Amino acid sequence: MRHHGSECCASDDALLEALTGPIAPSPKSVLGRRDAALDPLLIAAAFASGPHVTRNHYHHDFFPGVMMPQEEGGIDWSKFTGDDAAEKEERRRRLVYVSRQAPRSKRLQHESDQDGKENNVPCGKTNNLPLATPKKRRQSVAAATGTTNESETAPSTSAIPPPVVVKCMARTRIPTPHGPAFLHLYHNNRDNKEHLAIVIDPAQLTDTVSSSSVPHIRSQSLDSVWSDSETEMDRITRGAFVGKLSPTKFKAAPPVPQRLNTNIPNHAPPPLIRIHSECFTGETVGSMRCDCGEQLDEAIRLISQPIPLPTYPPTQIPGRGAVIYLRQEGRGIGLLSKIRAYNLQDLGHDTVTANIMLGHKADERGYEIAGAILRDLGLGSEQSGEGVRVLTNNPDKIQALADEGVKVVERVPMIPRSWKARNPNLAVVSPHLGIDGLPKDAGVDSFGRSTGATLIGGGAVHGEDLDKYLRTKVLRMGHMLPLWLEDPEL
Numbered sequence: 001m002r003h004h005g006s007e008c009c010a011s012d013d014a015l016l017e018a019l020t021g022p023i024a025p026s027p028k029s030v031l032g033r034r035d036a037a038l039d040p041l042l043i044a045a046a047f048a049s050g051p052h053v054t055r056n057h058y059h060h061d062f063f064p065g066v067m068m069p070q071e072e073g074g075i076d077w078s079k080f081t082g083d084d085a086a087e088k089e090e091r092r093r094r095l096v097y098v099s100r101q102a103p104r105s106k107r108l109q110h111e112s113d114q115d116g117k118e119n120n121v122p123c124g125k126t127n128n129l130p131l132a133t134p135k136k137r138r139q140s141v142a143a144a145t146g147t148t149n150e151s152e153t154a155p156s157t158s159a160i161p162p163p164v165v166v167k168c169m170a171r172t173r174i175p176t177p178h179g180p181a182f183l184h185l186y187h188n189n190r191d192n193k194e195h196l197a198i199v200i201d202p203a204q205l206t207d208t209v210s211s212s213s214v215p216h217i218r219s220q221s222l223d224s225v226w227s228d229s230e231t232e233m234d235r236i237t238r239g240a241f242v243g244k245l246s247p248t249k250f251k252a253a254p255p256v257p258q259r260l261n262t263n264i265p266n267h268a269p270p271p272l273i274r275i276h277s278e279c280f281t282g283e284t285v286g287s288m289r290c291d292c293g294e295q296l297d298e299a300i301r302l303i304s305q306p307i308p309l310p311t312y313p314p315t316q317i318p319g320r321g322a323v324i325y326l327r328q329e330g331r332g333i334g335l336l337s338k339i340r341a342y343n344l345q346d347l348g349h350d351t352v353t354a355n356i357m358l359g360h361k362a363d364e365r366g367y368e369i370a371g372a373i374l375r376d377l378g379l380g381s382e383q384s385g386e387g388v389r390v391l392t393n394n395p396d397k398i399q400a401l402a403d404e405g406v407k408v409v410e411r412v413p414m415i416p417r418s419w420k421a422r423n424p425n426l427a428v429v430s431p432h433l434g435i436d437g438l439p440k441d442a443g444v445d446s447f448g449r450s451t452g453a454t455l456i457g458g459g460a461v462h463g464e465d466l467d468k469y470l471r472t473k474v475l476r477m478g479h480m481l482p483l484w485l486e487d488p489e490l
């Protein structure tokens with residue numbers, strides 16, 4: 001039923017308002033915007049620092065501080081009469097308008113120095129690396145999915161970054177369940193992260209640098225002398241020592257300018273290495289969404305195995321190689337995004353799609369820093385005279401290392417322990433693994449648990465989440481793992 005007349009219209013408006021909320025006022029009834037006549041921030045700044053302060057001048061002042069006569073060099077201007085010519089001149093000379101706030105570039109440098117580093121100052125005098133270049137801007141979802149053109153998403157500066165330079169800041173011995181390792185901490189000029197190298201070369205624990213039949217794996221940047229004022233104890237404290245340190249025995253390493261190897265027995269296999277990306281969830285929390293913790297443990301275990309030599313009588317040399325541990329959490333997208341990606345995965349998306357939905361690429365990692373660290377350790381480089389064997393299933397890593405000039409002579413597959421356990425025939429891949437996929441020679445602690453089998457929890461990592469994750473790596477990321485291993489009947 002329709003109503004006519006003003007009375008009916010008024011009740012229609014009331015009904016409409018009751019149903020939908022207040023009716024928006026007509027343009028005529030809207031008041032014009034009024035900005036505050038006085039900016040409260042400006043007033044606060046003026047009260048805080050003096051009459052000449054605006055919001056852009058906060059922390060700028062006449063120096064020495066007019067408002068702080070007690071400061072060193074300050075003058076109590078309240079005693080100033082203005083009659084004395086010498087006093088006048090003094091006032092003119094000393095009242096120089098300067099900023100007490102450091103220039104923006106210095107403040108940014110200070111912030112970046114603080115960023116994520118507990119202490120980046122080595123012992124003695126430092127000749128630290130130049131600052132990292134600014135972080136790349138995050139791509140938009142559209143850019144990641146390829147719906148915009150390059151120019152829209154390109155960062156404003158097209159400068160080519162300088163070649164990666166790495167410097168080993170410190171090295172120390174770490175006993176692991178698989179044997180001793182040397183942890184190396186690196187700085188670089190590309191990012192602010194502390195990438196690591198876990199060097200396995202127990203032959204170095206003897207006193208001299210060249211006592212074994214194969215060359216030791218040592219960092220050239222660490223062993224070199226950093227400054228004239230550096231003492232022998234400075235060098236030892238940052239890890240440039242030979243043998244094993246003890247309260248009574250310590251010897252600084254000789255600086256090694258060039259590593260020319262003439263001493264490699266031709267029957268000794270090249271060092272075994274792994275480029276490993278950080279995974280807080282898999283390595284620290286023990287998450288079974290991925291096999292990262294297990295892979296790290298397995299890599300250290302495999303590299304630590306003594307190497308039998310085909311000699312008569314049979315001999316063996318200690319395991320030799322390194323894990324380059326890159327701070328590339330979540331394949332480079334960071335922990336925050338990885339955690340969000342896990343929720344998207346629980347909603348049914350796979351790991352690749354989840355990354356893309358968050359505006360990332362499937363994989364945002366680069367391996368230039370890894371290449372530079374390997375060169376610093378003399379692994380797979382021209383001068384070392386030998387290639388490296390690489391533990392990975394990821395073809396991108398092999399290609400990236402080759403692009404970095406690293407000589408890769410063999411890819412050694414990383415088969416998940418749970419898959420090995422399902423197919424006992426695979427035990428032949430590693431004679432050291434028992435039928436359960438655990439190392440045959442793993443120790444057993446007082447609670448009956450295998451030690452050193454994985455970093456958290458012991459045993460092989462398995463479960464529905466992990467199966468999905470591994471499947472996606474094979475099917476969507478081209479990882480070189482035989483998928484049929486999934487079938488427990490095989």
Ligand SMILES: Nc1nc2c(ncn2[C@@H]2O[C@H](COP(=O)(O)OP(=O)(O)OP(=O)(O)O)[C@@H](O)[C@H]2O)c(=O)[nH]1
Binds near residue numbers: 277331341393479
């Ligand atoms: N974005 C994302 N990253 C993950 C996920 N699970 C593990 N990672 C990260 O993946 C990295 C390890 O990479 P993987 O793809 O497992 O293996 P890879 O290093 O490429 O290849 P391998 O050498 O064969 O192990 C680590 O940085 C983990 O933090 C996930 O679900 N999403």
